[in-house]
Amino acid sequence: MKDVFEIAVCDDSSFDRFVIAEMIDCYFKDKSFLYHVTEYCNEVTLIDDIEESNRYDIIFLDIYLNSLLGIEVAKKLRSGGYNGRIVFLTASDKYAVESYDVDAAGYLLKPHNYEKFCNVMDRVLIGRRKNTIIVKKRSSVEYISYDNIRYIESSNTKCLIHCSDGKVHTIYTRLDLLENDIDDKRFLRCHRSFLVNLYYVRSMNKNFVMDNDEIVLIKKKSIKDIRRMYLEYNSNAVLTGDLAEIVGV
Incomplete structure (x- = not known):
């Protein structure tokens, strides 16, 4: 089986999930590694899936979800052992400071801007480092200088x-x-x-x-x-x- 970057997008808005998925497709178009995107319309299924497999390297997480704030979801994921990247999606920067408590990798404001999305991806999302090749392992990512x-x-x-x-x-x-x-x-x-x-x-x-x-x-x-x-x-x-x-x- 081929190793791929596993990415989750959790947002109760189907339109926002579609936009982020399209941006991910555009971003990875000319990259030299594989990826797979899974969409979630609610946080409960996301939490259950991660507790079962913890397979996602990156999670795009809406701040305002159905029953829980994205910050609370992130805290549950961290307390359960999830150590991948979390990027918050929101229409307000109200919880920007709190995002540091869960070691957030980024904070993207809606409406989504592709340039800012790419900046986050380049800077922290996949941990791109200059003069390295990214190698996806079974449960981790390794950077080869x-x-x-x-x-x-x-x-x-x-x-x-x-x-x-x-x-x-x-x-x-x-x-x-x-x-x-x-x-x-x-x-x-x-x-x-x-x-x-x-x-x-x-x-x-x-x-x-x-x-x-x-x-x-x-x-x-x-x-x-x-x-x-x-x-x-x-x-x-x-x-x-x-x-x-x-x-x-």
Whole structure:
């Protein structure tokens, strides 16, 4: 089964649930990971579901619900062990201060504004951190720093992230999408199945030899261009001292 970000939207207004779901779809459209949205029209079912599985990474929670205030719902969830992200939806900022008591990740005022929604998403909702890849585990989310990635390997419908500590993490996405998301000059697409971090390359011949002796393939037709980029990276790294740890300088 593929790992996905599980998102709940709890609001007694069908229109508001629809709007948030549409914003979520727009936001994740070009992202390199999967997600699933479950809508709730009442807090009772939400609480029951979370008590049973605690599966949601993110909950959008209306402040004014049927029988309980969203703040009270959040307190029940926290007291029951829920440690995911909670973002409140409301037409008033009356309870903004109280939201800190339940470790709220955001507070969105109605009518909904997509730009503000995206700001919340970027800043806290999925915990996006610069220079990291987000990997969804069974019951948690892990952030893999670019610094710790030796190379990324495409394998059918998933990518394998090979790290400097020897661990290999799996993410269900295409290598093309990961390549687009990673804005770092250390990473080079050297083969249709490999994206390599040049920091960890020990040497290059027909293929890359990594610092742990693993081999990363190089596309034969592109070997001249790849060699040039590799040499350029080494020249810049020597100037800035980035190669010191690898070559023992």
